[in-house]
Amino acid sequence: MWASILKIFSDSPSQTKVVKFLLENGFGINENGKIICNGIEIPATHLGKATGTDRRVVDATAKRILETPLVREIFLNMRATPDITEIADKLNFAVITIYPKDAGEKGIVGAAIEVLTRHNLSIRQIFVTDPQLSEDPRLVIIVEKSMPAAVYEELRALPQVRKIVL
Numbered sequence: 206m207w208a209s210i211l212k213i214f215s216d217s218p219s220q221t222k223v224v225k226f227l228l229e230n231g232f233g234i235n236e237n238g239k240i241i242c243n244g245i246e247i248p249a250t251h252l253g254k255a256t257g258t259d260r261r262v263v264d265a266t267a268k269r270i271l272e273t274p275l276v277r278e279i280f281l282n283m284r285a286t287p288d289i290t291e292i293a294d295k296l297n298f299a300v301i302t303i304y305p306k307d308a309g310e311k312g313i314v315g316a317a318i319e320v321l322t323r324h325n326l327s328i329r330q331i332f333v334t335d336p337q338l339s340e341d342p343r344l345v346i347i348v349e350k351s352m353p354a355a356v357y358e359e360l361r362a363l364p365q366v367r368k369i370v371l
Contacts, residue, residue, distance in 0.1 A: 207337040210276050214266070219258045223266040226256045229339075231285030238267040242285050289330055293347050298329050301352075303344040303360065304368040308336035313365045314344060320359045321348060 207228060214221045226232075232242050232252075239246045240263065249260035249267075256263070270280050293300045305313050314333065321328060330347040361369050 207335055210279070211337070213273055213276060214269070219256075219262045220266040220269065222256045223252065223258060223263055224270070226252070227266075227280065227283070228335075231283055233283030234267050234270050234280040236271075236281070238264070238271055240267060286332075288332070289347060290345060293329075296329075297350045298347045299350050299352050299371065301346045301348065301357075301360065302370040303346070303366055304341065304370075305344065305365050306367045307365070308342035310365055313363075316363050316365060317344060317346060317360060320356060320363070321346065323359075324353060324356050326352060326356065 210224060210228070211221060214224050227234075227240065230242070232240055232247065235241050235244075235246070240249065240252055241247065249263040252263045253259040253261075270276050289296065289298070290300050301317075303313070303317055314331070318328070318331075326348045328346060328348055331345065333344050334342045336342040357369065357371060360366060
């Protein structure tokens with residue numbers, strides 16, 4: 206789906222940058238063509254600065270999204286969710302970041318969850334960066350802080366894993 210969305214904007218590198226930024230951050234569009242995050246409007250000038258474009262590109266991208274049925278409904282209903290990786294330590298959680306050998310391979314998440322479940326670890330949050338939107342896709346799992354060393358070793362030994370960062 207993401208590839209289809211990005212292809213629609215492939216004729217405009219600036220608009221592609223804006224669309225990619227919106228997708229990566231869970232930003233949507235309201236019926237008035239304003240960029241929103243969970244219903245709160247974000248000024249086009251701020252998004253232009255964040256994407257290295259200007260507000261006119263952001264506004265044109267939003268207008269084009271609303272005019273394109275395939276993506277209109279997606280962006281009208283997009284919601285952002287909190288990412289607690291930066292505060293996990295303060296909450297007494299550990300962050301496990303897994304970089305796969307091949308992000309397109311199936312079963313990466315399931316294999317990692319199986320290891321954590323075997324060790325009776327409680328998962329607080331899990332997310333994956335989409336390989337079509339990220340240059341270095343990864344699986345991020347936030348678990349309770351006290352994690353046995355064997356968990357790291359078992360995750361590292363999974364055939365799908367290229368690298369793990371704790």
